[in-house]
Amino acid sequence: MTLPYLADALAERFGAAPAVADDRLSLTFAELDARVDAVAGRLAQEGFGRGDVLAVMLPNRVELVVCLFAAWRLGGVATPVNPAFTQVEATHQVTDSGARLIVVESDDAPTGGARPVTVASLATATPTGAAPVELAPDDLALLVYTSGSTGRPKGVMLSHANVDAMSDTMARHMELDADDHCLLILPLFHVNAVMVSLLAPLRVGGRLTIVGRFSPPTFFDEVERIRPTYFSAVPTIYALLASLPDEVRPDTSSLRFVVCGAAPVSQELLTACERRFGFLMVEGYGLTEGTCASACNPVGPDAVRKLGTVGPALPGQRIAIGGPDGEHLPVGEVGEVLISGPTVMQGYLNQPQATVDTVVGGWLHTGDVGRLDEDGYLQLVDRIKDMIIRGGENLYPKEIENTIAGIEGVLEVAVVGRPDDVLGEVPVAFVVAYPGAVLTEDDVLAACRRELTRVKVPAAVDVIEALPKNPVGKIDKPTLRRLVRSA
Template sequence: MDRPCLRDGRNDLTYAEVVQRAAAFAEELAERGVGPGDVLAVMLPNRVELLIGLLAAWRLGAAATPINPSFTEGEAGYQLRDSGARLVLNSGPAAPSAGLPVIHVDEMRCEPRGIPQQREVRPDELALLVYTSGSTGRPKGVMLDHANLDAMASTMAGHFGATDADHCLLVLPLFHVNAICVSFLTMMLRGGQLTVLERFEPRSFLAAVEQHRPTYFSAVPTIYARLAELPDELSADTSSVRFAVCGAAPVSRELLERCESRFGFPLVEGYGLTEGTCASACNPVDGVRKLGTVGPALPGQRIATISPEGELLPTGATGEVVIRGANVMRGYLDRPEDTAATLVDGWLRTGDVGRIDEDGYLTLVDRVKDMIIRGGENLYPKEIESVLHGHPGVLEAAVVGAPHEVYGEVPVAYVVPYPDAEVTVDDLLARCRHELTKVKLPVEVHLLGELPKNPVGKIDKPTLRKALRAR
């Protein structure tokens, strides 16, 4: 219990100290009325206290919903209301709370005042409500229970060959299930160490690698692109890293090869969804890595492709990717119709298109949905379009992804005003800045007389994307 466990820029805790801190905060939450079946909202930047909050909620039989700390009042308020959160752990009086009771992070109880209550966590208890948007743009709460989390952490630990000698450097945001499962829970399950970075910056990240000597980390293509573009004369000792994981967005073979050559550790590309508790396929750390694929199905899972009619397709055929296994979510919170459309005959329908080769390796071909992946962040055009439509002078709006060297894709908006309406680009951008997190802001807004339409009268987004790629 005296082994190193969690650290960040403020804390360096052993396993025993983490248990004590979680017990103390659970005691405080219980005194504030949090109990089995309740939801704790955690709206913090990456720091140890966020993870203590999760552990404390789970001790009580409660779930946690992590919220992007950069969300506006409207964005955070929606998640707080929809999740039914009872209380918010946040960073201070200025943080959104939607009128709910708040515990500020600097006021968390750190030592129990009584004898900590022991309670066994049940596999079927709700553990996380992680919000993701659907094709309508309305965020949905993905319900993940402890059985889901255990299946994912156990799978990743086995796939990585993780032991108590491993040390993960966490750089992805903790309001994503990737950071929680691949970095945090995998290390806790194996008795390893976790060092939490608040944010990513290329030079400070490499300095952290030299200082803390991690054995692995998980990141998105944008992070690897930022590392790869550093000046050649900038060197760092990365010899402790035995592998790194790349996921959340498509990555080029060239970037993978460049990073491996420069930094000396293998990159394993994987694939998954929040609805599948993070990962469903991943190239092996030791074994055949096929660049350009996201690897085979992880142990305990099955991946297949289906036709538009829902029939399973043979090896090599292109179709919608479907997944099944103990990692698949129990459903969307209070969204039975969305759940029924996504969980069909025991399969999780991903909305992605791919093909599986004779060795079981999955290659992603395209996305069925209009989702834009900006630096690993999933952006949903409908949400941005809804904000644009909130301007009284906007008749039509369409948002699509434009190629970007660093971020992969960035949102570009096309707007048709009502005839004779006073609509300016500056007005629209100001509205977006007020309603949306910075990452969701369109990089360009174009005012048009009309938008292209397909034969049935719907906005023809493929034509807009094609024009952007041709620039």
């Protein structure tokens, strides 16, 4: 099977056009294919072959991209590992995935028990000219591990059919072509970056430029220098950009649009960024278990974007709202978001029961609560597991967060449940203010009392300097829950 996102297919179609670059290295499509061939030959010398798993524990750089393609060239599976992982964390992923080899930056990097291959040793490899292994649609391409916010991280099995469908869908939805240029700032150990920023542009002849660690003060300098047509980021990054000094007014004219995903964004932050920076922001929604995205607002200038929603189902996918017994609910009803289509994962590695519990009759049970409007646009309400039960009443933190996000001076907010001897749980809010803004607990509580019923008003508000984040940049609510429970 010829897959249009593989290095040899890309080289044949786009040849001398620029493909991927970072601050040290720039490759055309033909040069990328040659490097992939060389690295695949080096991995084959180490005994890597069809069905084997390659762990890649590198920061964002061109060599990480090369290693993903090299694993596929040999018929293997890639599992990207967070380079900030400790030995314990790396060992869990490497051992659980059964990785034969791990590509690392240095000899002292944690290996999790797999045989290490340093990225420097790959630089001396030379092309072999060997033909790529023939791949089938149901061959595994990626093992992407969940963040582990509800337990030990699980390996999500994504086939080449999943990857092909997702990258093609995103390229079409974002109306990408060979003139597009993505600026990559999200980590490539996350499926969002692989699908939206890497494979979607490359498969249509577009290009990718990788920047180092995200830095708010210098980010727009990179935008002005590189002149990308789009980038994808999480709400935390947009919040940091929105908090830059007022005198920062960058030239963003090269950007056709920007994408916000991986976590819900408040309407206030989205609107503030669009007005200040002049770019079109589209919010999308998806899970690793759905190979990245299942809904997204459109990017076309005449298309209908609905603020407060994550858009309609992407082409080829279906979204339904499930009731308590799994029945599909009518328009406007609130229930669990269900997804079906060619991007639904193959399952969790080594966890058949978790797979059966999550994918039922072809429908992926997301654990998110939402509603569909009459046009099929999805509005997220909250996570099922985040729901707070106060004195028998079900409270969704996102409703409280939306109210607080609308208060002048609020940059970020998170609401979690705190155990209560009488009521069972009560909501507490953690709030981050814009730099220079004066915000007090009384300000927040007064606004909540005006707009929310009494049961939804937080029992306490803590104005803090920063919210804890997980490696993907999402607000780390499990850490906040542990803090309030220990207090």
